[in-house]
Amino acid sequence: MFKMEYNTKKKEIKLNREFNQLDKFVLDFCSLIKEYVIVSGYVSILFGRSRATEDVDMLVPKMSKEEFKEIWDKTMKNGFECLNTSKIDEAYKSMNDHAIRFARKNRPLPNMEFKLIKNDLDKYSFENKLLVRLKHGELFISPIEMQIAYKLFLAKGGNEKDVEDAKHIYILFNEKINKEELARLVKLLKVEKQLEMIQ
Amino acid sequence: MNVNLQELEEDMSKNFKERMNFVTYWANYVKTHKDEEWSEQQNTLINSQLF
Numbered sequence: 001m002f003k004m005e006y007n008t009k010k011k012e013i014k015l016n017r018e019f020n021q022l023d024k025f026v027l028d029f030c031s032l033i034k035e036y037v038i039v040s041g042y043v044s045i046l047f048g049r050s051r052a053t054e055d056v057d058m059l060v061p062k063m064s065k066e067e068f069k070e071i072w073d074k075t076m077k078n079g080f081e082c083l084n085t086s087k088i089d090e091a092y093k094s095m096n097d098h099a100i101r102f103a104r105k106n107r108p109l110p111n112m113e114f115k116l117i118k119n120d121l122d123k124y125s126f127e128n129k130l131l132v133r134l135k136h137g138e139l140f141i142s143p144i145e146m147q148i149a150y151k152l153f154l155a156k157g158g159n160e161k162d163v164e165d166a167k168h169i170y171i172l173f174n175e176k177i178n179k180e181e182l183a184r185l186v187k188l189l190k191v192e193k194q195l196e197m198i199q
Numbered sequence: 200m201n202v203n204l205q206e207l208e209e210d211m212s213k214n215f216k217e218r219m220n221f222v223t224y225w226a227n228y229v230k231t232h233k234d235e236e237w238s239e240q241q242n243t244l245i246n247s248q249l250f
Binding site: 003016017020022045047049050051054110163167172 | 215218219222223225226227229230231232233234235237238239241242244245246248249250
């Protein structure tokens with residue numbers, strides 16, 4: 001019995017969850033960005049993990065300064081601020097080096113880690129993203145198989161939270177997971193042993 | 200102060216196993232209940248931690 005509607009061909013999931021304040025923050029921010037994918041911890045939380053998070057990871061394609069200015073202006077107009085700097089030039093420069101964080105004005109928690117797509121894993125997540133349709137909006141998330149494999153990779157660092165996130169998603173989507181693709185990603189990230197821990 | 204590291208590590212390992220059991224329990228709950236039912240419970244936790 002699987003209550004969520006996951007259409008693997010259309011790459012769409014329909015979720016009738018009740019909204020919390022974290023979802024509202026994420027949807028409000030995502031509605032301002034055209035191209036992105038949400039990855040990592042919030043994806044597990046969106047699907048019911050029994051934990052909160054202080055930051056949400058968003059990957060965005062490389063962009064020109066003009067494109068960034070458009071995003072910057074929109075976020076400022078809609079009540080967000082950048083926690084790293086109030087100067088757009090500095091923010092744009094920093095992005096090449098590390099994530100920049102956006103939060104609602106005068107409320108640093110929760111915040112959005114806004115990161116450029118930098119490697120093939122990021123690119124894979126972006127190009128294979130899933131659309132999640134919620135009662136009050138939509139958002140793009142990384143594919144389930146990558147979500148599991150990457151969380152297992154992070155778990156190598158010893159953080160139990162990451163194994164738990166991977167296990168939650170694995171159990172939830174077990175019948176719908178593309179097992180061959182998961183095996184490929186697990187092999188690529190060398191997390192075969194970690195996968196055994198959650199099976 | 201005497202610290203038995205082996206005992207502490209065994210405790211940590213037991214705690215981790217117990218947590219993983221709960222993750223399994225909760226994931227199965229989410230899987231077999233309406234979105235509205237599990238999310239209402241999860242929201243209590245998230246809203247209380249962050250807002």
